[in-house]
Amino acid sequence: MDANVSNNKSFWTRLWHLKILLKVKHFMWRVICDCLPIKDCLLSRRVEVDSKCPVCNLIDETSLHALVFCLVAALCWKLQGVRFDSAAINNTTDWVQEIYQHSGRSEVNKIFMIAWMIWNNRNDVEWKQKGRGYKDIVTSAIHILNNWEFAQDRSFDFFIGFISQTEGNMCWKQPQTGTIKINTDAALFKIKQAS
Template identity: 25%
Template sequence: MENLVDNSELRAEGNLMNIWSLRVLQKVKVFLWRAARGCLPTKHRLQTRSVHVCDRCVQCESSYENDWYVFFGCAKLEEVRSAADLWHIIQDNLETADDFVALFFKLLESLHHQQLFDFVMTLWCIWKRRNNKLWNDVETQPRILVNMAHDVLFQWQQVRVHQRRREHGEYHNSVMTDHRQKEWTKPVVGEVKCNVDATIFKEQGC
């Protein structure tokens, strides 16, 4: 069939299985696939589709917004890269990469384990941060963004662990053990116990 029909233009650059085989949330994989296939609605891409929008970056408003600039070029990413401790890994590949997709797949193949998880989750959170600024005019602080990347993946991994335990009949015992460990106990005589809680305010981005 390939000899009869020239489908070279339809072939995707890079190995897409490196995306679908990642042990991350499905919505993160879909996002990564869209990024690899050039489907993210950046300002530059919208203009190439005859959508009349300003081409300035949503975050810094100082340069035109394409895939490369959103994830690697924007000046406001410096604090994110510093908080995520990823810049020293990415920097060595920036000058040799031909474009965003080439760099994207090169990092997918070269990073391993936790570094790989941190990289893809940070990309996903950068895009969410960009959209939150665009649609809600809320700018998420870099440290909060990095913590969100870690927390979302950790919570998903915990759910997967409980699912596997449930499948193997270990879930009930695990829940009972966790319940006993987290059960509140009153302080001993002469001591005071302080219970602390936290709340996330979406509107304030914290």
């Protein structure tokens, strides 16, 4: 990790204040600190592994290759319309700094979410021998981000589905002495019968 970044409070503050899933923030912290279990890191720790990228199987795997320059990753970024200056990027810290410089907050959230899904896809290829297409990776990342943002929305009106203002305001009442009270919740669905 770049020494300038490790002491740069605003760099880390920006990461930890993003409105995104905590596991994605943690993932990006690991990316920046270069502590993902990527093959070049494993080899440097004397773990015997094949050095080739499990997704493209063409180039030795580094964090930067896996998340930015691998064929599937590059197609994800192209589909999303994100461009990176490969001449200015030497490591993942440079990559994140370029994202910060050229992207607004919501765009940074999307980029980090897609990077996390690219990583998940890489792990599926490595450990399950099955991966997703680049369109599915981007669609899934944006879908998960949108669902998470919707769940975080404090302005959502939970009573919007009720017919009247008081319909959703039922409260529990203590049963009368000598009686048994059973509280239930149920839903009915019409089932189409096959003809």
